[in-house]
Amino acid sequence: MDGKKTVTIYVEGKPHQVEEGKNLLDACLSLGYDIPYFCWHPAMHSVGACRQCAVKQFRDEKDTRGRIVMSCMTPAADGTRISINDPEAVKFRASVIEWLMTNHPHDCPVCDEGGECHLQDMTVMTGHSYRRFRSRKRTHRNQYLGPFVNHEMNRCIACYRCVRFYNDYAGGRDFGVFGAHNYVYFGRYKDGVLENEFSGNLVEVCPTGVFTDKTLKRHYTRKWDLQTAPSICVHCGLGCNTIPGERYGTLRRIRNRYNGEINGYFICDRGRYGYEFINNENRFRFPVRLERHGDGEKTGTFGSGEVIPHIKSILQRARGVIGIGSPRASLEANFALRRLVGKERFYQGTSAGEARIMADIVNILGNGPARTPSLRETESCDAVFVLGEDLTNTAPRMALALRQSVMQQPARLAAGMKIPRWDDKGFREAVQNNKGPLYIAHPHGTKLDDAAAAVFRGAPEDIARLGFAVANLLDDNAPGPVKDLPGEASSLAEEIARALENAEKPLVISGASLKTPALIHAAANIAFALVKKGKPACLSYAAPECNSMGLSLMGGAPMEDALKTVQAGEADTVIILENDILAGQMAPDQAEALLSARNVILIDHLPGRTSSMAGIILPASTFAEGSGTFINSEGRAQRFYKVFDPSGDIQESWRWLRDIMVDMAYPGASGWLTLDDIVSSLSAEIPGLRAVANAAPPEGFRMAGMKIPRQPHRYSGRTSMNAALNVHEPKPAEDHDSPLTFSMEGYAGQPPSPLIPRFWAPAWNSAQAVNKFQPEVNGPLRGGDPGVRLFEPKENALMDYFGKEIPQAFTPEKERLFAVPVYHIFGSEPLSSLSPAIAGRIPAPYIALRPEDAEKMRVPEGHVIELPPFGSLSVRIDGSLPEGLAGIPYGLPGLKDMELPAWINSPAAAKKGGQ
């Protein structure tokens, strides 16, 4: 209990040791007692609204009358005596449910929450069963809230969790509580799309069916009918833990999977709603051959067992084979490709710029003195400087963590008034609008700016210069001083340096998104300087993809070098792994040149621009159909597991590559039967990845001699679900890669944390069941949170400061604009963009111009211009851009890319006219 005082409390007369001052609800749940609650939430704490968690408190041993208190609002003191089972408390708690039920509709059978409803659970827990209220129920009008969240206000029990999450925790501003008495209404001021990037959490935060998953509704399945497995989100580099659920061969939804060190109780909307690309009807399900003749293309298929020998013959005849890896493919897949083509012929599937940045990051975090924090640690940092990363759009969950970290310094105000952190209402009153030091330097305004103490706008190199200046102010030995820093920037640098230096736990954040190595270096310099000052400084870099870190740790030359190899005639065959290089960051002409190699073999799940130029396509599993390992931006290796057995010939990419190698009699390849086999190969071969084998228990792991079932014990229709096709019950799929099984049968208790397929406990059917998996509420999962950290700060590590050459200040030009990439949580990541719900939120391609530039060009907001190579862009006026800069959205579907940032010719007004 990290140095905090322990006191003895008595529950039903039984003594327990708990942390002093903790609230009794938290303490009792942590001790394993069941107390019903609604408004309390482990991450959002107590407000005392619902009155559901009432218990009896007694003054001392002699007090037999006692008084009712709300356990969530009562601190544990030495000798505190309470009774949960006291008849008066039991009666009061049942009454609270009875009151809530006066208006709650009895529509459980048609409610999407049914079966995982906290209100159902709590109703059963309190024993309320007979309706005495004999009047009519109040009704509300529901709102359209966008493609993610369904609204059914009649079910509302007014626990206020939604508004507390959306507004207080996530910083949303377009949602609120309206009205009074038993007509309080939770929603937007009028119908419309929920703007906050974390709106989907309302689905899990709401204790009943007011807010439900709208994407699930289109292919609805009860929780007990979903096959689930522990998984990792693939839509950014943070590696949030998720629980995908499958039924009838399609993925139905994603739920948050608690990992105390990373996502905790919340994930972003891209992570929750990006899953539907898996169900895309254009998925490759069988190997395909594309033949180009004079008069067009022909698609062909392979007969059973034909494709591998065919590839073998191609490879044997090839004049050099190279492999293009992928930052979104698993470690195992990349490793298998590297093994097949050879270390020297394995290329990272990223541009030279990105590869260099990721290599720097790996070096800095792996060998430097600054600690790479988990998101939980990020929340505990009390001064933060973000250099050139629009976190809400590139690493959304980290932005949410920063919204909590800005409460660290103001928390001292509350502590001064003796208000504990868990007293959320009192805490927020005491803290008011005070926010700790968060500084954001970015070329354009970001959605996190409202939480910042100050923001800086500048071109990437100017942001780097600001960073170098801060580092130099902290330590004279760091490069600098930065010459010709404008007065404003220089006083801001001083302010930032002071804030970081005065903090107990400062944090510096940057990332790869502006493709500017100087930013990475400047951030590192600041962190190094802070460490030199004796500060436990943290350093975070947002990674572009779910396995960018893993790929970089594995090494390999960038894609541009691959092209050189092909053009030099050293290779005529290219194997591409889960990578749409034509839609990626490589210049389109270069990518096309690479793809015009004689043989192109693609292993991927969905058609893209690259697949139309491949000769052979092998259908690869997605994260939901295969198991593997990703390394997140923290440097944490995490295992994801196959949720369901896919149809057709889909298998993990590494298995395709293994099959090729086995056919070609590669030494050792035939030993790769299971995931564990390839994991032990890669952790033995690559020094930086040695610990990966410890990320999760091996396949042979058993609980009481049993595997862990992916299907809940109430899974229905197992024997009949395919009856329309075949009345014979098929043999369940086998899993040779993990201790999980595609079955209802197996170990019913709690597995080790990396193997938890869903949160459920007797009497706890909803997401709230997590508390039964934690020894301490809101703490790590039993046995520790999943994943293994690969980087720890090196004691006495000496790493030289970067940047003997500090970049020159940015100089605006007259005829050209410097275009920086603008990231969109919905749109900049290609896989999630294929999900219909996300697709509905993607902006149309645009160019962001300063009002001055737009005026000069005589283009109003919404005007469409033609700008090669991007195509048609509608004008967006953005007053936050500094002089000489323009913004172009990154990676939007349909937007032809060039690598940004880059100089572009000042776009002339097109004749097309405005909207």
Next chain:
Amino acid sequence: MNEKEKRPNIERPLTKDMRTDGQALDIKEYVRAGGYGGLRKALREMTPGDVQKAVSDSNLRGRGGAGFPTGKKWSFVPMGKDAPHPGFLISNSDEMEPGTFKDRILMEGNPHQLIEGMIISSYAIQADYAYIFLRMEYGESAKRLSKAIAEAYANNYLGKNILGSGYSLEMRLHLSAGRYMCGEETGLLNSLEGRRATPRAKPPYPQLCGLWGKPTVVNNAETLSNVPHIVKNGAQWFRGLSCTDDGGTKIYGASGKVRRPGAWELPLGTTVREILEEHAGGMREGLRFRGLLPGGASTGFLIEEHLDIRMDFDSVQKAGSRMGTGTMIVMDDRTCPVGMVRNLIKFFARESCGWCTPCRDGLPWVEDILHAIETGKGRHGDLELLEEHCALLAPGNTYCALAPGAVEPLQSALRYFREDFERHITQKSCPWR
């Protein structure tokens, strides 16, 4: 001191200077009557601490209903060099308690008295801003207070460097959004900040962290109106005005079917009977007294046997009710107690802020049962259900005092008028209709 022996000085400091034509005293009239003398004295002769001590010594207790000692309330405000600023003083003039109209009389009749009380009180706690948080429907008070505030500014009783003392204070009138919860101390603060009128967590207490997180004192308008007189005439004089240990006079009132409904300034601790029979003139011709709510809709019934108790904070509490605002609602024998209680509960159910479950969902149910009983649809077991709610909606079980107050009339009515409730149920109709 034995209460019965104490003979108060019969003086009416709060109302004696008021005009008989119902118009407000203007600043000239007020000053002529000695107005702003207390302020001059406080600013010239007293430190803020002296003023606080005088008010503490006077045993002035809050007139909003809870009776919290005013001096003690002030004593929690951080003072001195390091005290956070700006500090705020707020007059709670939201007077939304049904049956209560005492503050309105004071504000309409002598607005400068309240303003002077607020300036002195602000000085005592070194506040920088003072707000009058006024019930929206009090249009006449708003007009008169606005004029008086302007007059006070014009004469440098407000603004910078008041009367050359170096002390500055800004005062504003704020019209409430019109909910009962705005009268609750912290609900008022939220409302004044433009937020929902829901009660705040305590701690932090307003004296430390109130309006916009700054030190704040909220006092009732009648409480503040007493302050100039305490400062001018001393604590001992003030204590002498009362029949009890708690100092001062009280504006008592009576509504209902009495001969002369109205409000009167009387020594604190005047008996219920004296107020009802001498001042209100007893019941109207042909009507019999059945009971009264002593201090607004959130206090329990008193009946015949209680008429000789004193109307003060402690005595009424001993009789099982509360003095509340001291303005009684009198019930006669031609009024259906079920209907009366239902009407009150309907008000409270509507005015619930919706924050905590027992109040938000419990009160509408109580209203629903009472409605059923009144319209002849009551069932056996309903009275037990009502009693169950009275016990469940107890202090501590709810977030604030609204629901426990709301069930006080019901709980006492079930005790004193139970046969009337039962007759509704057995007769399947209201005997009064």
